[in-house]
Amino acid sequence: MSDYNFAYLDEQTKRMIRRAILKGLAIPGYQVPFASREMPMPYGWGTGGVQVSAATLTPADTLKVIDQGADDTTNAVSIRKFFEKTAGVATTEETGAASIIQTRHRIPEEDLREDQILVYQVPIPEPLRFLEPSEIETRKMHSLEEYGLMHVKLYEDIAKHGAIATSYAYPVKVEGRYVMDPSPIPKFDNPKMEMAAIQLFGAGREQRIYALPPYCKVVSLDFEDFPFEASKADHACDMCGATDSYLDEVIMDDSGGRMFVCSDTDYCTGRRQAGHMGAQAAAASAALEETAV
Amino acid sequence: MTPLLKVENISKFYGHRIGCKDVNFDLYPGEVMGIVGESGSGKSTLLNCLAGHLNPETGEVLFEMRDGAMRDTVTMSEPERRMLSRTDWAFVHQHARDGLRMNVSAGGNVGERLMAVGARHYGNIRENAIDWLGRVEISDTRVDDRPSQFSGGMQQRLQIARNLVTGPRLVFMDEPTGGLDVSVQARLLDLLRGLVREMGLSAIIVTHDLAVVRLLADRLMVMKDGHVVETGLTDQVLDDPQHAYTQLLVSSVLQV
Numbered sequence: 001m002s003d004y005n006f007a008y009l010d011e012q013t014k015r016m017i018r019r020a021i022l023k024g025l026a027i028p029g030y031q032v033p034f035a036s037r038e039m040p041m042p043y044g045w046g047t048g049g050v051q052v053s054a055a056t057l058t059p060a061d062t063l064k065v066i067d068q069g070a071d072d073t074t075n076a077v078s079i080r081k082f083f084e085k086t087a088g089v090a091t092t093e094e095t096g097a098a099s100i101i102q103t104r105h106r107i108p109e110e111d112l113r114e115d116q117i118l119v120y121q122v123p124i125p126e127p128l129r130f131l132e133p134s135e136i137e138t139r140k141m142h143s144l145e146e147y148g149l150m151h152v153k154l155y156e157d158i159a160k161h162g163a164i165a166t167s168y169a170y171p172v173k174v175e176g177r178y179v180m181d182p183s184p185i186p187k188f189d190n191p192k193m194e195m196a197a198i199q200l201f202g203a204g205r206e207q208r209i210y211a212l213p214p215y216c217k218v219v220s221l222d223f224e225d226f227p228f229e230a231s232k233a234d235h236a237c238d239m240c241g242a243t244d245s246y247l248d249e250v251i252m253d254d255s256g257g258r259m260f261v262c263s264d265t266d267y268c269t270g271r272r273q274a275g276h277m278g279a280q281a282a283a284a285s286a287a288l289e290e291t292a293v
Numbered sequence: 294m295t296p297l298l299k300v301e302n303i304s305k306f307y308g309h310r311i312g313c314k315d316v317n318f319d320l321y322p323g324e325v326m327g328i329v330g331e332s333g334s335g336k337s338t339l340l341n342c343l344a345g346h347l348n349p350e351t352g353e354v355l356f357e358m359r360d361g362a363m364r365d366t367v368t369m370s371e372p373e374r375r376m377l378s379r380t381d382w383a384f385v386h387q388h389a390r391d392g393l394r395m396n397v398s399a400g401g402n403v404g405e406r407l408m409a410v411g412a413r414h415y416g417n418i419r420e421n422a423i424d425w426l427g428r429v430e431i432s433d434t435r436v437d438d439r440p441s442q443f444s445g446g447m448q449q450r451l452q453i454a455r456n457l458v459t460g461p462r463l464v465f466m467d468e469p470t471g472g473l474d475v476s477v478q479a480r481l482l483d484l485l486r487g488l489v490r491e492m493g494l495s496a497i498i499v500t501h502d503l504a505v506v507r508l509l510a511d512r513l514m515v516m517k518d519g520h521v522v523e524t525g526l527t528d529q530v531l532d533d534p535q536h537a538y539t540q541l542l543v544s545s546v547l548q549v
Contacts, residue, residue: 131397149409151408223415
């Protein structure tokens with residue numbers, strides 16, 4: 001028995017956060033203010049996501065935590081340990097086996113199901129913030145549905161780069177009403193947001209929670225002559241050969257050697273276990289066989 | 294002819310102090326109205342009440358909507374008023390920085406109002422922006438530069454282009470030539486006069502510079518301590534001032 005209340009937060013706080021989550025689900029894309037607590041980790045490390053996860057967890061849940069798609073990076077490992085210690089829940093690295101997935105900057109490649117919840121860590125929940133610094137003004141713009149400014153940002157992109165260069169945190173319109181920041185996921189993941197699972201977004205420092213109910217309509221903003229494009233590196237995964245997954249580019253040496261690998265480590269591992277092999281993995285295993293002979 | 298704007302008994306108080314009191318006038322389509330007076334005479338307060346930036350205590354501001362109906366803009370809902378202020382109205386600030394987005398390119402600044410009313414075709418927006426930059430004498434090579442790289446006069450002209458791009462019917466101007474040197478002022482006035490005549494704009498210009506109203510305004514309203522002390526045709530008021538304060542104002546102008 002640990003000395004913590006289940007999932008670290010006290011029950012009153014969890015109730016308060018659940019109320020915010022329910023309100024967020026009732027008004028998809030609307031940023032609900034909540035009394036964010038101090039967590040035993042610095043702001044920017046997922047304090048919002050952790051509070052939402054803590055309020056959502058039950059002892060029967062299985063938790064998966066990913067950071068940029070990977071299960072084994074610092075942020076993911078420490079948050080997973082945090083809940084192992086404070087909630088004693090089961091944890092997993094398998095997307096399909098998890099009931100709650102807390103994520104930073106990615107949506108898993110595998111389609112999520114209706115009995116799963118995806119929790120995002122959000123640094124800046126306000127999509128209009130960089131163009132309009134006043135919170136009073138941005139709230140008014142949301143309430144009056146004045147979203148012309150969001151297109152000014154995309155206009156600037158095209159004027160400067162010849163195409164919409166925003167590649168992550170790409171603004172979306174939810175159910176034809178609220179413009180929402182999908183947290184810094186790559187725009188490759190934007191079309192996946194119309195999914196079966198519940199999606200919850202927590203911003204700890206900014207004290208906002210917002211949510212997408214299952215099968216919610218999520219449209220990425222664009223221009224008629226510059227339509228939205230879910231882009232990724234034009235390559236196949238060098239480890240598992242997948243052509244449909246989001247790739248990380250890894251620099252291998254000082255002479256320009258590089259490889260592309262799935263950013264979703266669980267997806268990549270699963271494919272390799274099923275016998276798929278990418279170009280560099282195949283070359284490496286061939287070299288290994290040669291030395292064995 | 295029916296007036297475009299009908300102002301009835303507008304009063305605004307700051308606590309016990311008077312901002313402006315019992316102002317009445319009609320503005321007809323294509324007419325330019327000048328409001329002059331010294332600092333603190335209530336002319337900016339009045340302009341902000343008319344443009345919906347301030348809420349007057351009493352009175353009505355009736356504006357002729359596109360369907361021909363006269364609507365009170367003081368009591369209309371905020372979304373409607375904000376819609377008006379980005380379609381049929383334009384507001385030119387004294388300091389261009391107040392009316393521009395300094396971290397957005399000139400093209401984006403002009404395009405913002407178009408995108409705010411639903412334009413979603415990049416090519417058309419940009420073409421429109423370049424066309425308007427040309428009309429205010431800004432070269433199309435500057436379309437992707439930020440206003441912070443522009444001179445004061447250029448910023449002011451950019452602000453005007455940004456405001457006029459949606460084809461407003463009524464323009465509010467608060468000291469549009471303030472802070473500019475005289476030769477730049479002259480060019481800006483020339484430009485404004487051309488645009489006002491060409492587009493058939495109605496305008497309300499607040500200024501303390503009598504030369505500006507002499508050039509631009511058809512009619513003149515002189516304010517002092519929150520009250521309107523004299524109104525009339527511009528030339529009539531300036532050449533034959535009746536009220537003591539107007540006489541003082543006219544005689545204070547330095548003759549070069």
